Amino acid sequence: VFDAALLAVDPVPWARAQMAFTLACHIILVPLGVSWAAMTLIANYRGLRRGDRDALELAQRWSKYMAVTFAVGAVSGTVLTFEFGLLWPRFMGRWGDAFGIPFAFEGIFFFMEAIFISIYIFGWRRLRPWAHFWSGVPIVLAGILGSASVVAANAWMNSPSGFTLNQAGEIVKVDPLAVIFNDSMPLQAAHMILAAYVVGGFLVASVYAVGMLRGRRDRYHRVGFIIAFTVAAIAMPIQMGVGDSLARWVYNNQPIKFAAIELVPTTSSDVPETILGRLNDDGTVSGGIPIPGLASWLSDPSTGTATVIKGLDSFPTGERPTIRQVNIVHLAWDAMVGLGTLLLLLSIWYGASWLFRRDMPKSKLFLRIAAASGVLAVITMEAGWVVTEVGRQPWIVYKHMKVEHAATGNTGVWITFLVVAALYVGVGTTTILVLRGMSRRFRAGREEEAVPYGPRDAVKAPEPAER
Amino acid sequence: MSTAAAIVLFVGIVAYALFGGADFGAGFWDLVAGGTKGGARPRALIDHAIAPVWEANHVWLIFCFVVLWTCFPEAYASITLTLFVPLTLAAFGIVLRGAGFAFRKAVLRTSSRRNFGAAFAVSSVVVPYCFGAVVGGIASGRVPAGGEAGDPVSSWVNPTSILGGVLAVVVASYLAANYLVWDARRMSDHDMAAYFRRRALGAAVVAGVVAIAGIFVLRADARYVFDGLTSRALPLVIASIGAGAVALLFLWRGAPRGTRVLAAGAVASMVLAWGVAQWDYMLPESLTVSQAAAPSGTIGAVLVAVGIAAVLIGPGFVLLYTLDQRGALPEEGVDAGT
Numbered sequence: 001v002f003d004a005a006l007l008a009v010d011p012v013p014w015a016r017a018q019m020a021f022t023l024a025c026h027i028i029l030v031p032l033g034v035s036w037a038a039m040t041l042i043a044n045y046r047g048l049r050r051g052d053r054d055a056l057e058l059a060q061r062w063s064k065y066m067a068v069t070f071a072v073g074a075v076s077g078t079v080l081t082f083e084f085g086l087l088w089p090r091f092m093g094r095w096g097d098a099f100g101i102p103f104a105f106e107g108i109f110f111f112m113e114a115i116f117i118s119i120y121i122f123g124w125r126r127l128r129p130w131a132h133f134w135s136g137v138p139i140v141l142a143g144i145l146g147s148a149s150v151v152a153a154n155a156w157m158n159s160p161s162g163f164t165l166n167q168a169g170e171i172v173k174v175d176p177l178a179v180i181f182n183d184s185m186p187l188q189a190a191h192m193i194l195a196a197y198v199v200g201g202f203l204v205a206s207v208y209a210v211g212m213l214r215g216r217r218d219r220y221h222r223v224g225f226i227i228a229f230t231v232a233a234i235a236m237p238i239q240m241g242v243g244d245s246l247a248r249w250v251y252n253n254q255p256i257k258f259a260a261i262e263l264v265p266t267t268s269s270d271v272p273e274t275i276l277g278r279l280n281d282d283g284t285v286s287g288g289i290p291i292p293g294l295a296s297w298l299s300d301p302s303t304g305t306a307t308v309i310k311g312l313d314s315f316p317t318g319e320r321p322t323i324r325q326v327n328i329v330h331l332a333w334d335a336m337v338g339l340g341t342l343l344l345l346l347s348i349w350y351g352a353s354w355l356f357r358r359d360m361p362k363s364k365l366f367l368r369i370a371a372a373s374g375v376l377a378v379i380t381m382e383a384g385w386v387v388t389e390v391g392r393q394p395w396i397v398y399k400h401m402k403v404e405h406a407a408t409g410n411t412g413v414w415i416t417f418l419v420v421a422a423l424y425v426g427v428g429t430t431t432i433l434v435l436r437g438m439s440r441r442f443r444a445g446r447e448e449e450a451v452p453y454g455p456r457d458a459v460k461a462p463e464p465a466e467r
Numbered sequence: 468m469s470t471a472a473a474i475v476l477f478v479g480i481v482a483y484a485l486f487g488g489a490d491f492g493a494g495f496w497d498l499v500a501g502g503t504k505g506g507a508r509p510r511a512l513i514d515h516a517i518a519p520v521w522e523a524n525h526v527w528l529i530f531c532f533v534v535l536w537t538c539f540p541e542a543y544a545s546i547t548l549t550l551f552v553p554l555t556l557a558a559f560g561i562v563l564r565g566a567g568f569a570f571r572k573a574v575l576r577t578s579s580r581r582n583f584g585a586a587f588a589v590s591s592v593v594v595p596y597c598f599g600a601v602v603g604g605i606a607s608g609r610v611p612a613g614g615e616a617g618d619p620v621s622s623w624v625n626p627t628s629i630l631g632g633v634l635a636v637v638v639a640s641y642l643a644a645n646y647l648v649w650d651a652r653r654m655s656d657h658d659m660a661a662y663f664r665r666r667a668l669g670a671a672v673v674a675g676v677v678a679i680a681g682i683f684v685l686r687a688d689a690r691y692v693f694d695g696l697t698s699r700a701l702p703l704v705i706a707s708i709g710a711g712a713v714a715l716l717f718l719w720r721g722a723p724r725g726t727r728v729l730a731a732g733a734v735a736s737m738v739l740a741w742g743v744a745q746w747d748y749m750l751p752e753s754l755t756v757s758q759a760a761a762p763s764g765t766i767g768a769v770l771v772a773v774g775i776a777a778v779l780i781g782p783g784f785v786l787l788y789t790l791d792q793r794g795a796l797p798e799e800g801v802d803a804g805t
Contacts, residue, residue, distance in 0.1 A: 108772055111780045115783040176764055
């Protein structure tokens with residue numbers, strides 16, 4: 001019998017799944033939106049300053065890919081805007097007046113980005129070359145400031161501040177600056193912006209690495225690879241430093257999350273850094289490779305292995321992540337640090353090659369790893385995001401509101417999750433196909449393509465709507 | 468202070484109605500343009516008209532949501548809890564529409580163009596209908612205060628919601644047809660100018676009929692808003708009717724200037740009339756604007772953000788529109804230099 005009760009399913013896990021899924025997709029587009037414009041402008045600058053035709057052509061093509069990824073990103077961002085209300089109405093209703101503020105500022109930067117991307121892309125043949133170059137600069141700034149604003153909102157969930165509650169627990173007074181510049185914001189924002197440059201750089205470079213491995217070793221591919229990879233390789237070591245500081249911030253301010261990260265069941269000093277391994281239901285840790293004392297030492301090098309790390313059992317069961325969540329956080333942490341280290345070594349290899357041989361590494365092995373670096377960087381970033389978000393559980397607003405009290409009461413969320421998942425898989429696949437199709441057409445039409453900044457009559461007649 | 472935030476919110480709604488509305492309407496004309504061959508020319512014009520600024524327009528929607536959830540969180544919670552279904556459908560529609568439009572330009576095969584084109588066009592009708600239905604649910608007092616859920620079905624399947632939905636689709640089509648006449652004239656495409664002029668006239672007449680029917684619907688189903696429309700908001704209603712009538716006259720006589728602005732004016736005053744009519748309620752007869760408002764620190768911050776936006780984005784927006792209107796922006800973009 002098909003009755004309404006069958007369709008009524010507890011919305012909390014589904015709301016969580018839908019939010020996680022859509023954010024996990026959106027976060028892949030973010031780095032491209034934030035950092036691709038900067039890489040495009042580097043190529044554009046090089047093209048104009050040195051009359052480098054390859055660089056100019058790269059800039060022009062990248063800006064067209066950017067249009068596609070920005071459009072998809074804008075749409076998926078719009079969906080997230082809906083989801084805040086549709087999935088977490090009780091959270092927004094109670095905390096919107098504080099949590100919402102960073103989004104008001106993010107709105108400015110998103111507006112700016114949309115407008116100047118349009119001007120830049122459509123201005124290729126219509127604006128004077130340097131005026132056109134400068135029309136791209138606001139995109140870069142908007143990308144950085146926009147992600148700082150969004151991360152400010154996320155950081156606020158980790159370290160809520162800037163509000164006064166009354167007896168009933170309602171917000172009665174708000175200090176907007178304290179909301180935006182909350183304690184967790186500076187490091188979290190820096191970590192995400194750098195991640196955008198790392199991931200964006202490796203992603204773009206990996207495409208050209210694949211091209212080189214397939215024998216397209218012309219100057220065009222080389223310039224494309226070098227610009228993107230250099231951006232990532234410069235951002236990578238800085239990212240490791242910022243990540244280290246952020247981990248120490250978590251140690252000092254979110255001991256529950258830190259205990260999950262380091263897999264620490266009970267409070268102690270001389271805590272080993274356990275690589276892999278898992279927490280069992282009885283609170284013991286099994287498997288994995290423990291490196292004695294390292295977790296303690298890293299948490300505070302000044303006290304070394306004597307540093308005490310709070311264990312999971314110092315918090316009531318309802319106020320810390322479940323065993324399963326702890327294992328997810330720990331595994332994601334290992335993935336992030338492990339892959340991050342690999343990408344750092346790759347960057348060092350690249351840097352050393354420039355330093356000693358005045359050229360990029362030419363070996364097949366390097367190109368193969370570089371070809372994988374884009375996907376690896378995305379996994380690294382996703383893992384880092386899992387650490388932040390799952391590690392915050394069960395709180396949606398740290399120590400103020402639990403996720404289960406924030407969700408909608410709407411029992412049909414499982415249906416919307418399935419539809420969203422299907423839609424996103426479709427849109428994602430199509431995006432990749434479209435980008436590949438564009439690249440194939442670029443390659444086929446390379447010779448006949450009009451010169452950037454060429455005269456107006458170089459523009460071809462508009463396509464008919466059918467072919 | 469809460470009044471200022473409400474005004475800012477309404478400026479966003481008007482802007483989304485005018486800019487986003489025209490985009491959705493263009494999708495409606497795309498949908499009814501006919502077969503692949505016959506519809507090729509209007510579709511090409513529609514593509515050309517939307518292409519340069521199409522990503523920019525949902526920004527207004529996001530703007531409205533952000534102002535709503537930051538300045539009036541309780542109302543936002545009530546609205547999203549109650550009107551879950553039409554809002555979800557609108558979100559799906561926006562994904563399909565954006566992807567459909569972008570990909571239609573980027574793929575080459577006729578069959579795939581047709582599929583993406585269909586996704587674009589159908590969702591261009593569904594989304595404004597859903598938003599109109601949401602407005603109808605709010606205006607007829609079906610969304611309760613206190614961050615509570617109202618009826619999940621009758622809140623958007625009711626006379627006022629149906630009126631709102633139909634009116635939104637019709638008005639969007641009317642706006643778009645007016646803009647497209649202008650675009651066709653600019654490109655000296657006289658056939659297309661005549662084609663969309665006929666459609667603009669048709670849409671104007673339909674909009675008028677729906678609006679007159681709407682008077683009776685509101686009187687029976689949304690009394691507070693009806694009373695507001697016939698008292699406080701009466702000047703705006705008259706302005707809307709006046710601008711619409713003059714625009715119709717201009718269209719009829721084929722006057723090249725002014726129709727577009729008058730049509731936009733008619734729609735803007737209609738949306739504003741709704742806002743003034745339900746003043747000072749955020750959710751008619753259960754939650755007033757001042758009761759719903761966030762603390763002054765929050766509203767101050769949002770107003771500052773809006774001020775910065777006006778200073779920073781205003782010039783950029785004007786530049787983009789000027790470049791677009793001067794035809795300085797060729798249709799490249801996602802067209803990928805085919």
